[in-house]
Structures are given as structure tokens and as C-alpha cells.
Amino acid sequence: MKKIRLLTPGPTPVPERLSLRMAQPIVHHRSPEFEQVFARCREGLSWLFQTKQDVIQLAASGTGAMEASLVNFLRRGDEAIVVDAGKFGERWGKLAKSYGVNPVTLKVEWGNAVDPGAVAAALKEHPNARAVFVQANESSTGVAHPVEKLARVTKNHPAILVVDAISALGAFDLPFDAWGIDVMVSGSQKALGLPPGLAFLAASEKAWKLNETADLPRFYFDLKRERDNQRKNQTAWTPAISLVEGLDESLQMFREEGLQACFARHERLARGARAGMQALGLELYSKAPSAAMTTVLAPQGTDSEKLVKHLFKQYGIKLVGGQEAAKGKIFRIAHLGYFDDFDMLVVVGAVERGLKDLGAKVQLGAGLAAAQAAMAEAGAPTGPQLRG
Amino acid sequence: MKKIRLLTPGPTPVPERLSLRMAQPIVHHRSPEFEQVFARCREGLSWLFQTKQDVIQLAASGTGAMEASLVNFLRRGDEAIVVDAGKFGERWGKLAKSYGVNPVTLKVEWGNAVDPGAVAAALKEHPNARAVFVQANESSTGVAHPVEKLARVTKNHPAILVVDAISALGAFDLPFDAWGIDVMVSGSQKALGLPPGLAFLAASEKAWKLNETADLPRFYFDLKRERDNQRKNQTAWTPAISLVEGLDESLQMFREEGLQACFARHERLARGARAGMQALGLELYSKAPSAAMTTVLAPQGTDSEKLVKHLFKQYGIKLVGGQEAAKGKIFRIAHLGYFDDFDMLVVVGAVERGLKDLGAKVQLGAGLAAAQAAMAEAGAPTGPQLRG
Numbered sequence: 001m002k003k004i005r006l007l008t009p010g011p012t013p014v015p016e017r018l019s020l021r022m023a024q025p026i027v028h029h030r031s032p033e034f035e036q037v038f039a040r041c042r043e044g045l046s047w048l049f050q051t052k053q054d055v056i057q058l059a060a061s062g063t064g065a066m067e068a069s070l071v072n073f074l075r076r077g078d079e080a081i082v083v084d085a086g087k088f089g090e091r092w093g094k095l096a097k098s099y100g101v102n103p104v105t106l107k108v109e110w111g112n113a114v115d116p117g118a119v120a121a122a123l124k125e126h127p128n129a130r131a132v133f134v135q136a137n138e139s140s141t142g143v144a145h146p147v148e149k150l151a152r153v154t155k156n157h158p159a160i161l162v163v164d165a166i167s168a169l170g171a172f173d174l175p176f177d178a179w180g181i182d183v184m185v186s187g188s189q190k191a192l193g194l195p196p197g198l199a200f201l202a203a204s205e206k207a208w209k210l211n212e213t214a215d216l217p218r219f220y221f222d223l224k225r226e227r228d229n230q231r232k233n234q235t236a237w238t239p240a241i242s243l244v245e246g247l248d249e250s251l252q253m254f255r256e257e258g259l260q261a262c263f264a265r266h267e268r269l270a271r272g273a274r275a276g277m278q279a280l281g282l283e284l285y286s287k288a289p290s291a292a293m294t295t296v297l298a299p300q301g302t303d304s305e306k307l308v309k310h311l312f313k314q315y316g317i318k319l320v321g322g323q324e325a326a327k328g329k330i331f332r333i334a335h336l337g338y339f340d341d342f343d344m345l346v347v348v349g350a351v352e353r354g355l356k357d358l359g360a361k362v363q364l365g366a367g368l369a370a371a372q373a374a375m376a377e378a379g380a381p382t383g384p385q386l387r388g
Numbered sequence: 389m390k391k392i393r394l395l396t397p398g399p400t401p402v403p404e405r406l407s408l409r410m411a412q413p414i415v416h417h418r419s420p421e422f423e424q425v426f427a428r429c430r431e432g433l434s435w436l437f438q439t440k441q442d443v444i445q446l447a448a449s450g451t452g453a454m455e456a457s458l459v460n461f462l463r464r465g466d467e468a469i470v471v472d473a474g475k476f477g478e479r480w481g482k483l484a485k486s487y488g489v490n491p492v493t494l495k496v497e498w499g500n501a502v503d504p505g506a507v508a509a510a511l512k513e514h515p516n517a518r519a520v521f522v523q524a525n526e527s528s529t530g531v532a533h534p535v536e537k538l539a540r541v542t543k544n545h546p547a548i549l550v551v552d553a554i555s556a557l558g559a560f561d562l563p564f565d566a567w568g569i570d571v572m573v574s575g576s577q578k579a580l581g582l583p584p585g586l587a588f589l590a591a592s593e594k595a596w597k598l599n600e601t602a603d604l605p606r607f608y609f610d611l612k613r614e615r616d617n618q619r620k621n622q623t624a625w626t627p628a629i630s631l632v633e634g635l636d637e638s639l640q641m642f643r644e645e646g647l648q649a650c651f652a653r654h655e656r657l658a659r660g661a662r663a664g665m666q667a668l669g670l671e672l673y674s675k676a677p678s679a680a681m682t683t684v685l686a687p688q689g690t691d692s693e694k695l696v697k698h699l700f701k702q703y704g705i706k707l708v709g710g711q712e713a714a715k716g717k718i719f720r721i722a723h724l725g726y727f728d729d730f731d732m733l734v735v736v737g738a739v740e741r742g743l744k745d746l747g748a749k750v751q752l753g754a755g756l757a758a759a760q761a762a763m764a765e766a767g768a769p770t771g772p773q774l775r776g
Contacts, residue, residue: 006415011415011626012414013413014414022410022411022583022630023408023410025392025394025401026399026583027394027399028394028396028708059447059448059449061626062625062626063607063624064447064448064625067608094607095607098606099605189414189626189629195628196626196627196629197447197585197586197630219482219483220455220609237449237450237451238399238451238575239584240449241585242410242585243585312419318419320416
């Protein structure tokens with residue numbers, strides 16, 4: 001028998017309660033029954049985004065919401081500052097070019113966070129830039145960019161701050177209104193524990209103001225049309241009904257746990273994973289590790305791809321390796337979503353066993369003990385943990 | 389106790405087998421396990437589209453695929469013939485304008501099919517038109533447009549024929565290669581019996597040729613990028629994993645039933661529904677009724693919206709009324725998807741009861757007897773009906 005365990009940064013495991021909800025008979029979307037569900041989701045998403053603004057739902061995966069965050073606010077020929085510190089930062093640049101927006105790319109070495117001063121300097125050099133695009137958590141490196149500081153930089157500049165929080169929302173604090181973020185996008189298959197296919201987007205007053213003069217073509221991702229419909233608990237196009245039902249249930253689970261308790265849990269798991277890896281003599285890859293995932297350099301002489309494959313084949317434990325520049329060098333442990341302390345023991349234990357199997361020098365149990373201690377020290381789970 | 393029964397043209401009921409499959413633990417999309425599923429879906433979709441071309445999957449609802457069918461093949465300033473015979477035909481025109489394509493709109497009275505001669509004339513008058521946009525089944529009216537004849541018209545013209553088969557694919561015959569259709573789009577929540585959120589698109593050689601010079605901006609819906617990825621059983625962006633799993637199961641159910649048997653079943657149900665309604669003295673709304681749905685004029689003095697609401701409130705039977713021009717005038721019975729003869733008895737019986745409740749003159753049982761006779765005459769289900 002081999003139990004399959006997914007510890008990847010998206011998709012993340014779907015809680016049984018969500019699966020059961022989504023397996024209920026489908027409801028027609030043009031009906032008062034669905035509108036009630038949709039209304040609860042709207043309210044729950046605003047709570048999760050910590051905003052008074054509308055959070056718009058889109059039937060698409062995260063990249064669709066990234067596209068929406070560009071085409072609804074910019075004009076052809078506009079300049080935009082793009083923070084490129086990994087695979088997803090790079091995507092902002094490609095996206096901008098596809099629509100005739102000129103990216104000013106701030107290349108940041110993989111594994112590092114952007115310096116807010118560099119963004120401020122770029123905006124000074126490009127006073128006509130209309131947006132700064134960044135990731136809250138760059139999934140290819142496990143880096144958390146300093147969103148709060150970046151928001152302070154854009155606050156007194158005409159540019160809007162656009163944050164890809166696809167793998168960050170719900171894992172750590174990103175208070176949209178309090179920090180002054182202008183556009184934030186996320187997706188269903190990360191902290192929310194749903195299958196992919198649903199994306200979310202909130203926009204500030206400053207961003208909606210830009211929307212009035214934005215001239216990039218759009219139809220499926222037209223946010224103004226969606227906002228007008230969604231305020232009536234309807235959608236312009238057919239919504240991903242089963243995922244919306246699951247979202248309703250997922251948001252309910254978040255409410256039961258509490259937002260701060262949820263962030264504290266992610267932080268505790270991150271500490272456990274980091275402590276476990278470091279106790280095995282491994283080096284963290286991210287210089288600004290996020291609470292959503294832990295990225296680790298494989299030991300000298302061990303191909304991380306080989307480790308990842310071995311763990312799945314031998315033990316059914318699914319991690320992911322590195323992408324592009326980090327391929328073969330790193331492996332990534334996700335702890336965003338439906339995970340608790342004991343899942344971290346599983347993953348640390350698996351890494352110990354896997355490395356040992358591949359001939360690396362590790363002391364079995366050292367990682368486990370360190371992870372256990374770090375999580376216990378971070379305090380017991382607070383409040384009712386009803387996410388089961 | 390009130391049993392809820394969905395008889396709407398999308399979403400359609402999800403077979404239990406598909407729900408169970410989609411409730412299985414989620415699989416990572418960048419894995420050999422998922423690639424196997426994806427490969428089977430690719431093969432099954434080509435079989436269902438009756439084409440040797442790639443059928444591309446998109447994480448979006450149908451309108452997303454409609455957008456893809458425009459932005460990947462046309463140039464800014466191009467002319468395109470738009471068949472506007474209802475709400476979905478109208479959408480083609482709006483979509484075209486959003487991207488700077490000039491629609492030449494052929495307005496067709498609601499309830500009627502387009503005359504292929506009118507399309508030929510429009511192409512003669514607009515020799516630079518690069519596309520003809522049409523619905524296979526116009527869901528707002530229940531009209532089947534003459535796709536085969538339209539394909540003969542576009543065959544010797546530079547324009548491509550773009551067919552919205554969202555509510556038609558799998559319900560009646562639309563052999564993509566044999567008829568010479570150029571682009572055809574569909575969605576998951578219709579005959580395939582899945583929740584919405586997955587869309588499909590096939591393109592002919594002629595269309596791919598146009599793709600080489602197409603200059604409309606696109607990123608999320610870039611079909612060339614998707615095709616290159618999907619040939620390797622991957623997707624450019626995160627796919628709607630659970631729906632793809634469900635698709636694999638749905639296509640398997642189609643194979644077990646057989647394509648011709650499936651079309652025959654839809655035709656038989658359509659005959660039953662039409663005979664039932666006519667035996668109640670009701671007039672069909674569609675002058676070219678499709679096998680996907682039956683649209684019916686409510687009797688004089690009866691508001692169809694009122695009937696639809698009453699049927700759901702009193703009996704849990706969900707039909708839909710008319711949209712825009714047909715609002716209050718018609719109701720629509722869907723029989724595309726997971727339906728059999730006995731579902732038609734249920735819906736005809738419900739309409740009889742509902743009309744009687746609202747004071748219309750109907751002879752209880754007359755519709756049922758006629759539906760029963762028409763379906764029996766159309767022949768018993770052929771082949772193994774394993775869609776359970």
C-alpha cells in the first residue's frame with residue numbers, strides 16, 4: 001500500500017468537506033438558490049482580502065486574473081514596472097508585451113526579494129509608469145516580496161500596485177485596504193484548498209479610476225461588466241458553479257478557524273519545515289522565505305529532481321522540484337492550505353528517508369526533532385481548528 | 389419532500405459517476421499521472437469533434453472559447469459576418485467590436501434559422517470578410533442553424549466558418565472534418581454533463597493558416613501556445629484539474645454509449661418533448677428545432693416566467709423561461725446531456741400539471757401519451773446504454 005500525499009504549492013489537497021460539497025447536484029446559476037451562495041462568497045472574499053471593495057470572481061485559473069489585472073487598467077503604450085524575481089514575475093513581462101504595454105523589468109536574482117528602494121528609483125526614472133507588478137509570494141523561489149513597503153512607494157505616485165497573491169492569499173497577512181494595495185489577484189487551488197479553475201480580483205478606487213481610461217481590448221475578462229453583474233449576485237458569463245459552491249464551504253472553514261489563527265498556523269508550519277530542513281544540514285533557497293512554502297537547496301551531489309521523483313515513487317509523497325534556473329537544485333515543500341503540524345512531520349520524515357536512500361549524509365530523526373520543537377515552541381493551535 | 393430536477397440547457401445534471409470521479413483526491417497537473425488523463429481526454433475530444441485536428445482545452449466557460457475563436461484568427465479592422473438570431477449570436481457581435489473587428493450583422497428573427505443564401509450574399513458583398521460566426525444551436529431560441537450548408541458556402545471563400553457548438557456538441561451530429569467547419573467551440577456543462585469551467589476548441593488547417601497573421605492581442609487564450617503545450621499533454625496555464633478528470637470519465641461514458649446512439653437518443657427525446665407539447669395544444673417556438681432543446685410558446689394568457697417559477701416552487705422541476713425578446717413568452721426544456729425517455733415523461737407531466745394549476749386549458753395525460761408514443765415509435769435505445 002502506498003498512500004499518496006500532495007505537498008505541492010498548488011494544487012493543494014482538497015479537504016473532504018469541500019469535495020463532498022462540490023459533489024452535490026449542480027444548481028442552476030440563474031436562480032435565487034445560486035445567488036444566495038454567490039452573495040455569501042462575495043462577502044467571504046471581501047473578508048479574506050480584508051477590503052471594502054468588491055472581490056470579483058472569474059472562471060479561469062490564476063493567469064486569467066493576471067491578464068484581467070493588466071487589460072482593465074492600462075493603455076496601449078503605457079510603461080509598467082515589472083518585478084521579475086522568478087517564473088511568475090517573468091510572466092508579468094510577457095503578459096504586458098502581449099498587450100502592447102512596455103515593461104520596465106527589475107530583474108532580481110532568483111531566491112531574493114525585491115528592494116523597495118529599487119522600485120522607488122524605477123518609478124522616479126519612469127514617471128509615466130502606470131503600474132508596478134509584483135508577486136506576494138513568488139512560487140518558483142518561495143520568496144515573499146515586501147508588499148507593505150511597496151504599497152508605501154506607490155501610494156504617492158500615479159502608478160497602481162498590482163499584486164499576484166495567487167499562492168499567498170490566506171497563508172499570510174495581506175490587508176488590501178490597510179496597506180493600500182491597488183489590485184490583488186488570487187486563485188482557488190492554493191490556500192483555499194479547492195481545485196483550480198476559479199480566480200479572484202479586487203481593485204482599489206485608484207485602480208477603478210484608471211479603469212475609466214483603460215483602452216486595452218477585453219471581453220471575457222471585462223471587470224467593469226463583471227462588477228456590475230456580481231453586485232447583483234450574478235456573473236456576466238457562466239460561472240464555474242461547482243467551484244463556487246466549494247468556495248462557499250472553504251470560506252466557511254476559514255471563518256471557523258479565524259483569519260489570524262490561519263496565518264499563525266501557516267507561520268508555525270513554515271517554522272517547523274525550515275527548522276527540520278536546517279537540522280538536516282540543508283540550506284534554505286529563499287532569502288526571504290514566505291509562510292506559504294519552504295524552498296530548500298538539495299545537498300551537494302544530490303539532484304533535487306531525483307529526490308522528488310524518488311519520494312513519489314517510493315513513498316507516495318509529492319513535492320515539486322525547481323523550475324528553470326532552479327531545476328535540479330531545489331525542492332519545494334508547500335504548507336499553504338489544508339495542512340497541520342503533523343503533515344510537516346510527514347514531509348520532514350520523508351525528506352530524511354529520501355535523502356538517506358539516495359546516499360546523502362543525514363541523521364534520521366534530526367529533522368523531525370527540530371521541526372517538532374519549532375512548532376511546539378510557536379505555540380499550540382489557537383482557537384477552534386475546525387477545518388476538518 | 390420535493391425532489392429537485394434540473395432540465396435546463398446548461399448546466400445539465402451531472403451523472404453520479406462524474407461527481408464521484410471529480411471528488412477523488414486532486415492530482416498534480418505537472419505529473420505523468422495527470423498527463424495520462426489529459427492524453428485520453430485529447431483523444432476522446434477529437435473523437436467527439438470527429439476531427440483529426442487538436443482539440444484544445446481551456447480553463448474558462450464557453451464565452452472564453454468564443455473569445456479565443458476570434459482573437460486567434462483575425463486582424464484588427466477585419467470584417468466578419470455575424471449571424472445574430474438570438475442572445476448568443478448577439479454576443480459574437482459584441483465580442484468582435486471589443487477587439488476592433490467590424491461585424492457585418494445578419495439579423496435573423498428570433499425563432500428562425502439563418503438562410504445560407506443570405507450568408508453567401510453577405511460574403512459576396514463583403515469579399516474581405518475573414519470569418520462567419522454562427523451558433524450550431526442558438527440556446528436562447530432552440531434553433532439549429534444549417535451548419536453543413538454554411539460550411540459549403542465558406543469552403544470556397546477566404547472566410548473561416550466559426551461555430552459555437554457549446555449547447556450542441558454531443559447532442560447532434562457536427563462532423564468537424566467531414567463538413568469542413570473551421571473553428572468549433574464547446575463547453576463542459578452541456579451534453580458532457582460536467583459542471584461549467586472547461587471549454588474546448590478545434591481549428592482547421594485554413595484557420596491555423598489565418599492564425600499565422602492574426603494580430604489581435606491575446607495571452608491567456610493564446611491557442612498556438614496552448615496547442616504546443618497540449619501536444620505534450622501539458623497546458624500553458626494551470627488546468628481545471630478536477631473538471632479534466634470528470635471529462636475523462638464523461639468521454640468514457642460517451643464511448644460506451646456510442647456517438648450515433650447518443651445522437652439518436654437526443655433525437656428521440658426531442659421528438660417526445662415536441663409531441664408532448666403539441667398534444668397539449670402548445671406551439672413550438674423554434675422554426676428549426678434542434679435535438680438539444682425544445683422551446684415552447686406558453687398558451688395565450690399564461691406568463692411563461694410564472695409557469696417556470698411555479699414548476700420549481702411546487703414540484704422542484706427546473707426549466708428556464710425566455711431571455712430578452714422571448715421573456716415571458718416561452719419556456720425551454722433541455723434534453724441535452726444525461727437524460728433518457730423517462731425524464732421526458734417527467735417534464736411533460738410537470739408542464740401538464742403546472743399549466744393546469746395556472747388555469748390553462750390542458751387535458752392531463754394527453755401530452756404524456758403523445759410523448760410516450762413518439763419515443764416508442766422512434767425505436768428502443770440502441771446499443772448498451774451504460775451512462776449510469
